Amino acid sequence: MENKFNLEFFFHLDSVDHVTDPAPPLRRDAERNRQLLLRTAYELMATEGLDVSYEDIARAAGTGMGTMYRRFPDRQDLLNALFNDHIDTVIGFAEQAAQRDDAWAGLIWFLEQQLEIEARSRGVGELLRSRSQATAAVQRAHDRMTPLVAELIARAVRAGQLPAGATPADFAAVHVMVGSVMDASRGFAPQLWRRALTIALAGLRHADLSGDPPDETVIDHLYNEKK
C-alpha cells in the first residue's frame, strides 16, 4: 500500500516530460549511424517500397544488423522515424484545403499534393494507401483528415461542383485508383498517374452517383483496416 503510493509519487515526479521524452540522448557515433540508417532506409523504400529487408538496409548503410535492430526494434519504429513528418505534411494539406472557399478546388489540390509526395516515394504511397502496414500515426492521420474531406465534399455537392451522392468513400476510391496506376507504372512511365488523376477526377465530377451510397464504414476499412 505505502509502496504503491510511493511508486505513484515517484511517477508523478518525473512523469510528463519523461513519459513523452524518455530518450537518453544517443552517443555521437550512435546518432551518426542512426541518421545513416534512416537515410539509407528512406532511399531504398523510395524505390523498392516498404518491405525492404533489414539486412538490405544494414548492408547498404554499411553497418551490422545488430545496429539496425538496436535502433529500430521493429518495423513500426523505423516507419515512424522515417515517415511521421511526411504524414504531418499531408495532414497539413488537408487542413489547408479545408480552409478554401472553393471546395472542389480544395479537394483537387489536396489530392494532388498527397500524390506528388507519394510519387517521390513508393514507401509513402504504400503507407498512405495500403492499409496493411499502417502505423498508428497513419491511422490517426486518416481519422483526422476524413472529416475534413467529408466536409469539403459536402460543400462541393452543395455548390453543384460534385454530383449528388458523392461520398468520402468515392474520394478515397479515387485516391486508391490513381495510386494503383502510379505503382504499376513507376519506372517506365513516372507521369502516367497524372493522366489517371485527370480521368478519375473528371469521373468523380460527372459520374451518376445517385445509386445507393457505399456504407459509411467503407472509407475506414479502405484506409485503416489491417489486411
Added chain:
Amino acid sequence: MENKFNLEFFFHLDSVDHVTDPAPPLRRDAERNRQLLLRTAYELMATEGLDVSYEDIARAAGTGMGTMYRRFPDRQDLLNALFNDHIDTVIGFAEQAAQRDDAWAGLIWFLEQQLEIEARSRGVGELLRSRSQATAAVQRAHDRMTPLVAELIARAVRAGQLPAGATPADFAAVHVMVGSVMDASRGFAPQLWRRALTIALAGLRHADLSGDPPDETVIDHLYNEKK
C-alpha cells in the same frame, strides 16, 4: 539434308494432335488427385490470390506436397491448368465487343465482363492485371486483345463517344484502377468496384485527354512486363 526432310515429314505425321497433347493419360487415382488439387487451388486463389503456398494447397487438398510437385512442377504449370480457360473466355469477350456497332457500348461491356470474372476470383484479377506472374498465355491474350481495344477506342473517338486523345493505355489504366479498388475492398465491400467503374468510365468519357498521349509502349509495360 535427307535427315532434315525426314524429320519434317515425321513432324507432319503425328503433329497437331500430339504436339498439343503429348500427355500419356494419367492413372485413375492420379487424375482424381489432380482434379482435387486444381479445385482446391482454385478456391484458395479465389480468396487469397495467386501466391498461396504449395504447402497450403496440398494440405487443404489432403495430399502430400510431393503430389503437388509431381503434377505441377512449377507455378506456371498450375496457373496454366487453372486459368487458361478463363483467359480464353476473356479473349472471347474482346472479340465479341469488337463486333459491336456501338464502340463505346462494346468497350464498357468488355471491361465489365472482365471485371465480373475478376470479382469472382482474386487470382484471375492478379493474373490479368499484375504483370508480375503473367503466364505466356496471359501475355498472348493481351497481345491479341490490345489491337481490338485500340480499334474500338479509335472508333469511339471518331463517333464522338470518347474525347480526342483517348488511347488504349487510358483504357488499361481504367482497368487497373477499378481492379485496385476491387482488391482493396474484397471482403468488406465486394460491390464497391462497380462504383469505381462508374466513376472511371465517366472520367474516360469526360476528361480532357488532349495533352501529350502516353507512349505507345506503356500499355505493354502495364500488362506484360515482368515486375
Added chain:
DNA sequence: CATTAAGTGGAAAATAAATTCAACTTGGAA
C-alpha cells in the same frame, strides 16, 4: 588516462517457404 556504459558487428539460431527424394502404395496390364 582509466573506466565503463553504450554501442557495434556479424555469426548463429529461429522461422518459414520451396523443393527434393527415398521408401512405401496401388492401379491395372498380362
Added chain:
DNA sequence: TTCCAAGTTGAATTTATTTTCCACTTAATG
C-alpha cells in the same frame, strides 16, 4: 494373382529472411 511402372507421402534439404546474442569496440566522463 502377380508384378511393376506410376503414384504417393512426408521427412529432410535448400533457400531466404528475421531475430537474437555475445565477444569486442569506443565515446565520454571524472
